[in-house]
Amino acid sequence: MSGLRIFGQDLTARELRERTGDPDSVAGIRQIELSNGVERGVRAVQLRSAAGFEVDVLVDRAMDLGAARYRGVPVGWRSGNGFRHPGLHEHNDEGGLSWLRALDGLLVSGGLDHTLFGGEVDATGYGYPPKPAVTHGLHGRLTAIPARLLEATEVWDGDRCVLRVRGEVIQATSFGEHLRLTRTVELDFDGLELRLHDVVDNLGFERTPHMFLYHLNFGWPLVDEGTEFVAPITATTWCSDSVAEQGVSYRTLPGPQPGFVEQVFEHQVVADESGRSRVALIRADGSLGVEVAWDAATMPAFFEWQNLRSGQYAIGLEPSTHAVAGDAAARADGSMTWLEHGESRTYRTTIRVLDGPEATESVRATIRRTGGQPEENPR
Template sequence: MSDLDNKLDIFGHRLTPRELRERTGDTESVAGVRQVVLDNGSERGVRAVQLRTSAGLELEVLVDRALDLGAARLRGVPFGWRSGNGFRHPGLHEHHDEGGLSWLRALDGLLVSGGLDHTLFGGDVDATAYNYPPKQTVNHGLHGRLTAIPGRLLEAGEVWDGDRCVLRVRGEVVQATSFGEHLRLTRTIEADFDGLEIRLHDVVDNLGFDPTPHMFLYHLNFGWPLVDAGTEFVAAISETPWCSDSVAEQGVSYRTLPEPQPRFVEQVHEHTLVAEGDGRHRVALVRGDETLGVEVSWDSATMPHFFEWQNLRSGQYAIGLEPSTHAVAGDAAAREDRSMTWLEHGDSRSYTTTIRVLDGAEDVRASRAAIRALGDQPD
C-alpha cells in the first residue's frame, strides 16, 4: 500500500489524519456530522442529522421521518428533489385521507421509503393471520405507513478506524400495533470523510410472533439541475413488462428527458434490469452536458424489481429511481401468486444500496461504460 492510500483528499491536498489535525483544532471544520432540529412551519420539531464530507457532499438524515434522506447537495448544488411539501412533522400525517393518497403530502427529499408491510397502491387485504376476530382485514394507503413514523437515533458521528474515517448515522424505526404487525427497521447510513458516496444498509426483522407480510421500496428522488432537458436515464434493460397508461397517451421518452411540461401526468415504467456478476443492479442519471450525474446500485436478490417514476410536471419536475421487493401489481397480487415475503418471529431481510455522485465527465463516462458492459436499453 502506498503512502497516498493512507491519506485523505482534503480540498485537493493529500493529508494523513495527523497532518489534518496539525492544521485544524476540529476536523468538523472540514467534514463532520451535526444534529439539528427543524423549527418552523410544518417541519417544526423534526430532528435531522446533517452529514458533510470534504469532497462537498451534503446530506440530511430525517430522524423523525423514518431516517429517510432529505436535502442532498454537491458543493451547494442540489441533486436531491424538493417537492414543495417540506419535511412535514409526522404528527401532521393523515394516513387514510384522500383515498389513501395522503402519502403524497409527505413525498419530499432524496429518499422516501415505502413499507414495512405494504408498498405500492393500497386497499383492503386479509388480516386473519393475526388471529384477532374484530380485524378481519387491514386497509393500506399508498406505499404504507413507514414514512410517518419517527425513528430512534442510536449513533451519529465520525467513526475512525486507523487512518480511515466514515460519517455514520444509525437508528431504528418500529412499525407496530396490538394484534398486528411488529416490524423493526434498523438503518445505517455512511459516507466516507472525503467521499462522494452514500451507503445505505437496512435490516428489517419481525419482533412479533405472527407471520407478517413484508414489502419494501426505495423512492429515490432526483431534481433540477441534475434533472433537466437532455438528462439521460442509463440502465441495462432486458424488457419493460409494464408501464402506466400515460406513457402511450403522452409519448415522453423514458430515456432522455424534456423540459418541464405543464399538467404532465406521471409516467411509471417497470423495467427488468440485467444484474452484474456480483448480483447487483446499477442505473444512472446523467446530465446531457455530462457535468453531473448519480449512480445507484443495490442487491438484485433482495430488491429484484425496479420502477422509473417520471414526474415532469412544471413546478414538481423530478425523476424517481425505485428499487423494490415486489412487482407493480402490489400487495393482493403478491399474496395470490405467493411472491409475498412472510416473516416469522426473528426472521430478517437485509438491503444494501449505494448512491454515488458522478462529479464531471470522467465519472459520468466511466459509469455509463460500466452499465453498457451489462447490456443496452431500448430507445
C-alpha cells in the same frame, strides 16, 4: 488510498489535525432540529463530506433522506411539501393517497408490510376477530414513523473516517404487525458515495408480510432537458397509460411540461457480476450525474417514476421487493415475503455523485458492459 483526499491534497489524520483545530471545519456530522412551519420539531442529522456531498438524515421521518447537495448544488428533489412533522400525517385521507403530502427529499421509503397502491387485504392471521382485514394506503405507513436514534458519530480507523448515523424504526400495532427497521447511513469523510444498510426483522410472533421500496428522488439541475437515464434493461414489463398518451421518452428527458401526467415504467434491470443492479442519471453535457446501485436478489423489481410537471419536475429511481401489481397480487401468486418471528431481510444500497465527464462516462461504460437498453418507449 490509505489517507484522506481533501481539497486536492492527500493527508493523514495527523496532517489534517496539524492544519485545523477541528476536522469539522472540512467535514463532519451534526444533529439539528427543524423549527418552523410544517417541519417544526423534526430531528435531523447532517452529514457533510470534504468532497462537498451533504445529506440530511431525517430521524423523525423514518431515517429517510431529506435535502442533498453537492458543492452547494441540489441533487435530491424538493417537492414543495416540506419535511412535514409525522404528527401532521393523515394515513387515511384522500382515499389512501395522503402519502403524497409526505413525498419530499432524496429518499422516501415505502413499507414495512405494504408498498405500492393501497387496498384491503386479509388480516385473519393475526387472530383478532374484530379486524378480519386491514386497509393500506399508498406505500404504507413507514415514512410517518419517528426513529429512535442509536448512533450519530465519526468513526476513525487510522487515517480513514466514516460519518455514520444509525437508528431504528418500529412499525407496530396490537393484534397486528410488529416490524423493525434498523437503518445505518454512512458517508466517507472525503467521499461522494452514500451507503444505506437496512435490516428489517419481525419482532412479533405472527407470520407477517413484508414489502419494501426506495423512492429515490432527483431534481433540477441534475434533472434537466437532455438528462439521460442509463440502465441495463432487457424489457419493460409494465408502464402507466400516460406513457402511450404522452409519449415522453423514458430515456432522454424533456424540460418541465405544464400539466404533465406522471409516467411510470417497470423495467427488468440486469445485475452485474457482483449481483448488483446499477442505474444512473447523467446530464446532457456529462458535467454531473448520480449512480444508484443495490442488491438485485433482495430488490428484484425496479420502477422509473417521471414527474415532469412544471413546478414538480423530478425523476424517481425505485428499487423494490415487489412488482407493480402489489400486495394482493403478491399474496395470490406466492411472491409475498413472509417473516416469521426473528426472521429478517437485509438491504444494501449506494447513491454516488458523479462529478464531471470522466466520472459520468466511466459509469456509463460500466453499465453498458452489463447490458444495453432500448432507444424507444415500449409499445
